[in-house]
Amino acid sequence: MSDRLLRVENLHVSYGKAEVLHGISLAMKPGSIVAVIGANGAGKTTMLNAIMGLIPSRGSIEYDGAPVPRSIEARVAAGLCLVPEKRELFSSMSVEDNIMLGGFLRSPSERAEIQADVYQRFPRLAERRKQLAGTLSGGERQMLALARALMSKPRLLLLDEPSLGLAPKIVIDILNIVAELRNTGVSILLVEQNARAALEIADEGYLVELGEVRKSGPAAELAVDPALMEGYLGRNA
């Protein structure tokens, strides 16, 4: 065990000749929520994709005190799990099948156990288990994406804009679920445009602008930072 579950050092990512991440560094303690905030196009999604191994990157990514495994599958098996911005559900398959596939790398007995747990956490999904994922509402889809991710028994969840396109009331629900997950020992790297809501549940925060970390520190401090308030939180915070 390491005192840092995730340690990203000097991460560079380029699309063709254009470099979009210019040496991002970030560290997370086990059992914490770290919020990454920043404007559209700052490179937040790119950073998550690089940590998950979806795109090539330079620099070092250490997970649990060792270099992160090479393939995406090995990362999933090691407890890393990405819930992407577009959810990437299996829309023409049932809610139940989506959830079951989330535990693809787990043993059948483990799968049954986690599944019972997941349905308890998301009773709405239990009601709709025979329904096709593509017919769910936006909030339910995000819940399904979270549920599918939990099925892999993650230790570190990478959440990309979980509130995107959802009604304010549902955003609160989703973020409450995220905060609850931390209490079960899952660490969460949360990328959000909704900076205020993200910093509210986070332990630490990073502000990313134009592919670089501009500010970092305890979430409570960032939430009252005057410069941040101006740009991301709205004046009357």
Add this chain to the structure above:
Amino acid sequence: MDFTIAAFLIQDGLTSGAIYALLGLALVLVFSVTRVIFIPQGEFVAYGAMTLSLLDSGKFPATATLLLVFGVLAFLLDLWDNRARLNAPVLLRNVGLNLVLPGVIYTLALVLAPMQAGPFVKALLTIVIIAPMGLYIYRIAYKPLADASVLVLLIVSVGVHLAMMGLGLVFFGAEGLRARPLSTGSFSLGFLPISAQSLWIYGSTIAIIVGLYLFFEKTLLGKALRATAVNRLGARLVGVRTQLTGVTAFVLAATVGAISGILIGPITTIYYDTGFIIGLKGFVAAIIGGLASFPITAIAAIGVGIVESFTSFYASAFKEIIVFSLIIPVLIWLSITVSVHEDE
């Protein structure tokens, strides 16, 4: 035309339609999971039929040698790929899968071929020889290009098809071969004689369709294949390896191809290049099914078979033209109705 002729033609059409259905289903399966338009599917059929007829005459099937060659190629490629991290488990797996497996099958063929075993043993041996070819062909030709565009994969398919057809000529020669039926004899349904072989064809086709349905609906691996077809990124994010689904799809396709060959071998003479034209007819059905729908593909394949049998009666010179023209209205229809298709 009287009713008798029509009944004969329909029976004939159903028989070939069932074979086309198997081909079409394999094409849809491979395409939806891997985005490969698998032109060489017909070669598996020809290889299957020719393997069975060689076994019938007590000869050693050249396909077993071919399997060994494919295995060695796959072994060398795996060795090269893993050159940086060559540890015992990796090496052991490579040797087992690519050398020991084809070696065992080769030996089995060597022992069983001269024994003139029963038709079912021969059919089973044929499947055992052909099915792993799906694995090696995927490994050799497609795995290095798993993320390539549909067009690149199609070009690779053309190459694999030409290579497999050429190898067929080398190993089997230009002579046509005909296998013995699984069971001889026939009975009549009213005035219509029905051969036992055609019953085998109907039965096997239905059994394979039911089997595929159960595999995709009831097993986790089957669901993972469907998930890959629906959303490749989503599937990778839950830990489904592209290679696992690719290999599974190709082995299933090769198995279905071998079975098609076993079924069709006894009713028509198969040459080294027959596979292509049979494959294209399965392809017509798969296109009508939008390369996505299994049920529409199966029904369309029966339609292709029946249209083919009627046109060969009325306008035999135009038989192929009419059959292949079937896809033109479908393509026009699809181009009007389907606006955006997944284009990676």
